[in-house]
Each structure stands twice: as C-alpha cells, then as structure tokens.
Amino acid sequence: MKIKTIVGEKKVEKVYPTTKIIEALTMMDKENVRRICVADPGTGRVEGILTNMDIVDFLGGGSKYNLVKFKHNHNMLSAINEPVKEIMTDNVVLIKENAELDEVIDLFVEKKIGGMPVIDKSGVLITTINERDVIKYLKDQVDEKLLVKDCMTENVVFATPGERLKDVARTMLRNGFRRLPVVSEEKLVGIITSTDFVKLFGSDWAFNHMKTGNIREITNVRIQDIMKTDIVSVTSNIKLVDAIKKMNELNIGVLPVVDGEKLIGLITEKDIVKCIYKK
Known part of the structure; x- marks a missing residue:
C-alpha cells in the first residue's frame, strides 16, 4: 500500500525558516501537532522540521538552550522571537509519496522517529505521515489475540x-x-x-507566570x-x-x-x- 493512499488529502502544517519561534509554537499548540515542517517559501522544499522535542531542548533540555542562555542571557521574551531555523532539526528524514507502507515503518523503527514529511518526485512538501496515521490504517488488521x-x-x-x-x-x-x-x-x-512544553508558550501560560522574562522562572517550575x-x-x-x-x-x-x-x-x-x- 502506497502512503499517499493512507494520508490522502491530510492538511500539512508548515512554517518558513524565518518564521519566529513563538509563531511556530502558537501554531503547534493551536493545531495540536507534535511536528511542523519548515519549508523554503520559494521552492516548497523541506528545509527542516520543528518537533516537540526540539522545543524541550530549547527550553532547557539540551544544546539548543544555549540560544536562550548565551545569546539572550536567559531572556525568553527575546529568544522566542528568533527564527525557527535557529532550533529546527535540519537533518530531516523524508519519504516520497509513492513509497510503500513497509518503507515508512522501517524508517520509523530504524531512525527512531514518529513521523516524517512526505514529498513529491520534485522534492516539494505535500504532507506528513506519522505513527498515528499508520495505526488508524492498520487497526482493523490487528490480531485479536494480542494483549x-x-x-x-x-x-x-x-x-x-x-x-x-x-x-x-x-x-x-x-x-x-x-x-x-x-x-x-x-x-x-x-x-x-513534550506537548506540555509547547503549550507552556503556545497557550500563554508561561507569559502569565513570568515576572521578569527570565526563562529560569519557568524551567524551575515543579x-x-x-x-x-x-x-x-x-x-x-x-x-x-x-x-x-x-x-x-x-x-x-x-x-x-x-x-x-x-x-x-x-x-x-x-x-x-x-x-x-x-x-
């Protein structure tokens, strides 16, 4: 089964490399998506992907936090206006629309990812496919004996x-x-x-709980x-x-x-x- 049959006309959420981080966070929260594609505004080709885990990294989990810590001296109100390209994952696993389902699942397992952009033969972004799409498609084929x-x-x-x-x-x-x-x-x-990290800023929770704009007011929350x-x-x-x-x-x-x-x-x-x- 080819993946274009599985995803159909599924809407794709995308931003551009110059889109502000806060705008991407707001979109991810509003659309309730774990990943958002970053596309070239001219060619439509995938430049990167922004995932919930990139946001976890950015908010104190890893090296992407350095953008907040060093460039903006822990000022989150300043850092979230940086472009998405500063924290996106740029080494993106892509799949073509005519690929078979087995290829998708192989990539999910091999690359330890939960979703990927789907492109046409010219490399232009069409949509995305994720684990949930696959499960919904295969749910009627699951062995009833499995617990x-x-x-x-x-x-x-x-x-x-x-x-x-x-x-x-x-x-x-x-x-x-x-x-x-x-x-x-x-x-x-x-x-x-990881979705909760997105919601902190996408839903304004963090802004309502910060007095100085210092990210540590949020990262120290229990x-x-x-x-x-x-x-x-x-x-x-x-x-x-x-x-x-x-x-x-x-x-x-x-x-x-x-x-x-x-x-x-x-x-x-x-x-x-x-x-x-x-x-």
Missing part, C-alpha cells in the same frame, strides 16, 4: 511531582522519550509530555504544577485492539499500564507500530 502486555514498554523511566521542569526536559532528551509518567510513592499520579492528572490508563490484560480504540477516541498517543494504582508499563504509538509490524 497490551505483549507490546507494552516495561521498566518505565518516570518523574516525581517535585522535579523541576528543566530536570524533566533533560531526562526526556537523554532517554529519547516524549512522555514521562509521574509517580509518587509507587502510585501513578500524573503524566507530562512539574506537579503543570502535569496532567486526569489520566486514562489500562491494565496489561486488555486486548491491544481495545487500547488502540481508546487511544483513537481520546486522540492520545500513550496509555499508562497499571496494576491497581501501581505503574507497570506504558503502551505508546511507537510500541503499537513495532508490535503490529513484527506480527
């Missing part, structure tokens, strides 16, 4: 409510995780995701103040197809797996794609 425990991630890296945002950002980048469950006294009490607490979870013995249905209904990319109140794993879109593909 969540057959596919879930165990030995989960988690955060605690008192950790600061900057520490969570570093943990996410170090482990390559977009989501961290929050655990207190062995009980699941919340979850924080995650208990921003984490999601209305968590939807599953048990390990439910059918994978039922977990997929729940994720699709709620438009979410992860379900914590619990035994009572104790966290025992996570089932993510990445886990599902790898599991379906393997089977």
